[in-house]
Amino acid sequence: MTVAVMATCLGDAMFPDAPRATVRLLRRLGVDVAVPDAQxxxxxxxxxxxxxxxxxxxxxxxxxxxxxYEAVVVPSGSCAGxxxxxxxxxxxxxxxxxxADGVARLAPRTYELSEFLxxxxxxxxxxxxxxxxxxxxxxxxxxxMLRVGDRPLRLLREVRGIDLVDLxxxxxxxxxxxxxxxxxxxxxxxxxxxxxxxxRETGAEVLVAGDASCLMHVGGLLSRQxxxxxxxxxxxxxxxxxxxxxxxx
Amino acid sequence: xxxxxxxxxxxPEAARTALADxxxxxxxxxxxxxxxxxxxxxxxxxxxxxxxxxxxxxVKDETLTxxxxxxxxxxxxxxxxxxxxxxxxxxxxxxxxxxxVARAHGIDEVVKVKSMATQEIGLNxxxxxxxxxxxxxxxxxxxxxxxxxxxxxxxVPAIHRGRSxxxxxxxxxxxxxxxxxxxxxxxxxxxxxxxxxxxxxxxFLAARMAVSGANFAVAETGTxxxxxxxxxxxxxxxxxxxxxxVVGIEKVVPTYADLDLFLRLLPRSSTGERMNPYTxxxxxxxxxxxxxxxxxxxxxxxRTRALADExxxxxxxxxxxxxxxxxxxxxxxxxxxxxxxxxxxxxxxILNPLLKGVGSDPxxxxxxxASTLCGACGDxxxxxxxIPGILVHERVKVVDAHRGDRPKAEALAMRAAAWGLGExxxxxxxxxxxxxxxxxxxxxxxxxxxxxxxxxPFPGSRWTGARDLPTPPVESFRAWWRRAxxxxxxxx
Ligand code: SF4
Numbered sequence: 001m002t003v004a005v006m007a008t009c010l011g012d013a014m015f016p017d018a019p020r021a022t023v024r025l026l027r028r029l030g031v032d033v034a035v036p037d038a039q040x041x042x043x044x045x046x047x048x049x050x051x052x053x054x055x056x057x058x059x060x061x062x063x064x065x066x067x068x069y070e071a072v073v074v075p076s077g078s079c080a081g082x083x084x085x086x087x088x089x090x091x092x093x094x095x096x097x098x099x100a101d102g103v104a105r106l107a108p109r110t111y112e113l114s115e116f117l118x119x120x121x122x123x124x125x126x127x128x129x130x131x132x133x134x135x136x137x138x139x140x141x142x143x144x145m146l147r148v149g150d151r152p153l154r155l156l157r158e159v160r161g162i163d164l165v166d167l168x169x170x171x172x173x174x175x176x177x178x179x180x181x182x183x184x185x186x187x188x189x190x191x192x193x194x195x196x197x198x199x200r201e202t203g204a205e206v207l208v209a210g211d212a213s214c215l216m217h218v219g220g221l222l223s224r225q226x227x228x229x230x231x232x233x234x235x236x237x238x239x240x241x242x243x244x245x246x247x248x249x
Numbered sequence: 250x251x252x253x254x255x256x257x258x259x260x261p262e263a264a265r266t267a268l269a270d271x272x273x274x275x276x277x278x279x280x281x282x283x284x285x286x287x288x289x290x291x292x293x294x295x296x297x298x299x300x301x302x303x304x305x306x307x308v309k310d311e312t313l314t315x316x317x318x319x320x321x322x323x324x325x326x327x328x329x330x331x332x333x334x335x336x337x338x339x340x341x342x343x344x345x346x347x348x349x350v351a352r353a354h355g356i357d358e359v360v361k362v363k364s365m366a367t368q369e370i371g372l373n374x375x376x377x378x379x380x381x382x383x384x385x386x387x388x389x390x391x392x393x394x395x396x397x398x399x400x401x402x403x404x405v406p407a408i409h410r411g412r413s414x415x416x417x418x419x420x421x422x423x424x425x426x427x428x429x430x431x432x433x434x435x436x437x438x439x440x441x442x443x444x445x446x447x448x449x450x451x452x453f454l455a456a457r458m459a460v461s462g463a464n465f466a467v468a469e470t471g472t473x474x475x476x477x478x479x480x481x482x483x484x485x486x487x488x489x490x491x492x493x494x495v496v497g498i499e500k501v502v503p504t505y506a507d508l509d510l511f512l513r514l515l516p517r518s519s520t521g522e523r524m525n526p527y528t529x530x531x532x533x534x535x536x537x538x539x540x541x542x543x544x545x546x547x548x549x550x551x552r553t554r555a556l557a558d559e560x561x562x563x564x565x566x567x568x569x570x571x572x573x574x575x576x577x578x579x580x581x582x583x584x585x586x587x588x589x590x591x592x593x594x595x596x597x598x599i600l601n602p603l604l605k606g607v608g609s610d611p612x613x614x615x616x617x618x619a620s621t622l623c624g625a626c627g628d629x630x631x632x633x634x635x636i637p638g639i640l641v642h643e644r645v646k647v648v649d650a651h652r653g654d655r656p657k658a659e660a661l662a663m664r665a666a667a668w669g670l671g672e673x674x675x676x677x678x679x680x681x682x683x684x685x686x687x688x689x690x691x692x693x694x695x696x697x698x699x700x701x702x703x704x705x706p707f708p709g710s711r712w713t714g715a716r717d718l719p720t721p722p723v724e725s726f727r728a729w730w731r732r733a734x735x736x737x738x739x740x741x
Contacts, residue, residue, distance in 0.1 A: 007726045007727070009670055009676070011726060012676070012680070012725055012726040012727050013676070013679070013680050013683065013721065013722075013725055013726075014719065014721060014722065015719075015722075016722050016724065016725055016726035016729060019726045020726060020729060020734065023730075023734060023737075024737075024739075027737075027739045028739055035727075035730045035734070035735070037673055038673050039673065040670045040671065040672065040673055040676045041670040041676075043667075045663075045666065046663055046666070046667055047641065048622060048641060048644070049644060049648070049659075049663060050617075050641070050643075050644030050645045050646075050647055050648035050649075051645075051648055051660075051663045051664075051667070052645050052648075054663050054664055054666075054667040055667070057667065057671045058667060058670060058671060061671060061672070061673075065673075086641075089641075140621070140622070140623035140624055140625075141622075141624075143624075144623065144624030144625065144627070144628060145624060145637075171625075172578055172625075173578045173621050173623035173625065175578065175621060176621065177620070177621025177622060177623070178621075178622070179618075179659075180618065180620070180621045180622075181711075181712065182708060182711040182712055183261060183618050184260065184261050184264060184579075184618065184619065185261075185711040185712070185714060185715075186261070186264055186265045186268050187261075187264045187268065187579055187582055187583055187619075188621070189714070189715040189716065190268050190582045191578050191579070191582060191621075192715075192716070193715075216718070216719070217716065219695065219717075219719075220712070220716030220717045220718055220719075221715065221716050221717075222696075223695045223696065223701055223716075223717040224703070224715060224716055224717050228696060229696060230695070230696035230697040231697070232697070247697060247698075
């Protein structure tokens with residue numbers, strides 16, 4: 001089957017390592033990968049801020065770009081959640097029945113990366129090697145919108161050489177929240193600082209999560225604090241091998 | 250007395266002030282963590298919790314769909330049992346009824362059992378304006394009232410206060426309200442509770458009229474229910490001659506049997522107890538026993554407005570357990586005052602706009618944005634209200650309510666972003682331009698080798714005030730795919 005990778009707008013423009021790793025990982029697992037040219041952004045920033053009209057063309061673009069693929073893999077819990085749970089709202093608002101149909105067809109074929117690996121491919125050992133001390137932050141939308149549960153941890157535990165340590169208060173929100181990070185910057189930073197403190201307590205060198213957006217927020221705080229902790233997307237760790245370790249440029 | 254939320258700044262500014270208060274942060278963090286753990290432990294004891302939630306949601310939904318019929322049944326049952334029923338469209342209506350009852354009996358002092366509804370309508374202030382003093386008898390409420398303060402939690406209104414602050418409030422303020430605090434009062438919890446008990450006992454014994462709320466109102470039997478932990482409610486409900494209960498119209502449940510469900514869900518969700526210490530029920534008047542004149546004020550005050558919203562009306566299922574506050578990471582950091590309402594936290598962020606209507610004032614419009622949409626609130630809610638979904642729904646209403654205004658920077662930014670992202674070619678062009686920024690040499694790098702932006706002009710400063718931002722990558726994913734990714738050999 002040919003699987004389409006949804007890079008997400010943030011992944012495409014700011015954190016290309018994550019979708020790149022997703023492509024390499026899937027190919028290594030024998031999956032035929034496509035990256036539809038027409039994709040841009042799923043519209044989540046607009047929907048979550050209340051701008052439904054503005055999201056309509058983005059949902060239309062997304063539905064069009066991924067039409068016809070058996071599965072769509074998204075290295076982001078929140079964008080997968082947006083396709084699965086929010087696009088319907090936008091389509092209803094547009095009053096476009098064809099769009100609503102497209103949305104209904106796309107939603108069940110869209111998977112967050114760890115869901116696709118564990119549920120569709122049926123693997124937890126993806127043959128990765130990553131010899132670092134790592135802690136994992138389960139992002140809110142993965143956890144509570146998609147219910148990915150412990151799938152990412154099951155994948156990480158199988159990585160050769162990894163020293164995986166528990167993150168205190170792991171399930172608490174990091175404070176990013178999309179436009180919340182600027183609309184309520186003070187509260188966002190207060191929450192993120194607590195998350196960063198917990199990360200430092202673990203002594204990990206790498207903070208891993210399945211959402212580039214949350215990593216951008218916590219990573220931005222860790223960087224400002226000169227904490228010496230780097231952030232990495234789950235896909236990068238899983239794509240990492242002894243021959244081509246993650247972080248190599 | 251007389252503190253009100255009117256004139257509060259919108260949430261982001263109020264939150265900034267609260268965040269600077271280290272004592273508040275500490276008190277709140279400690280209290281919410283404790284109660285969260287207690288709740289989680291007692292909820293885990295039941296293996297049918299999810300079933301109970303679903304049943305409770307279904308009962309409430311059914312009741313809300315036929316609310317008019319259930320309310321008429323309730324009115325008839327209450328009347329038959331000797332209570333006098335009043336209908337109040339808004340706060341002014343309801344306050345006038347209570348004041349009129351007091352005036353008819355020549356009463357200038359009433360005792361109250363903690364009631365969100367009477368706080369919502371500003372009853373204490375309205376009575377004070379007519380020369381009637383209203384005394385809160387719940388310990389935390391008493392602390393808030395004596396401190397000329399505002400409640401900051403549904404269940405633990407003085408959650409933001411520490412022991413030494415409470416001692417100070419008692420020492421300096423109790424005398425003006427009645428029996429003074431003992432001279433040797435310490436900040437030992439037992440000593441503080443003892444002082445409050447003596448102070449309140451005088452109030453209970455002297456009061457001729459009480460005002461209460463109700464947690465539930467059973468339509469079939471005309472039974473009102475109050476659950477509480479200190480026994481002050483039972484004192485208020487049984488000692489005075491006259492009782493006025495102010496009850497939101499959403500409190501109705503159809504049958505006595507329905508209570509079973511809610512009395513199991515509420516204490517576990519709110520105080521983390523299996524059962525709450527005092528459950529008082531009353532129905533009308535019993536000659537020679539308890540209040541001999543009972544009034545029930547059925548309060549709308551925006552509830553029918555919320556009911557009219559087909560999707561968001563589920564907010565009226567809320568049983569005010571406060572589980573969503575205790576689990577909310579935003580509430581935990583900023584406390585209740587920042588929400589500018591007696592209903593703080595996630596429930597306040599949706600209930601206030603639904604009761605008052607969006608576009609009514611800047612504070613109310615800021616509330617649906619006082620959340621990261623992390624979803625923790627929806628997961629704990631014992632009546633399964635889709636709080637995150639309603640937050641988004643209310644944001645849409647806020648944006649739509651302001652579409653006719655001169656567009657703000659945010660609206661312009663959203664439109665510009667939607668345009669830039671609307672088509673792949675435009676997005677690729679944007680990435681090319683930002684890639685040039687990525688090539689500029691940076692003094693500092695983030696761990697892992699990316700350049701870091703540590704300062705951006707406003708509004709980017711809202712981000713870089715405390716956080717670095719990586720510089721844009723030299724090559725976008727899209728560009729990589731076209732250049733090499735499409736044909737890359739599989740790396741094993
Ligand atoms: S919204 Fe749900 S969790 Fe929050 S107070 Fe109401 S019933 Fe409790």
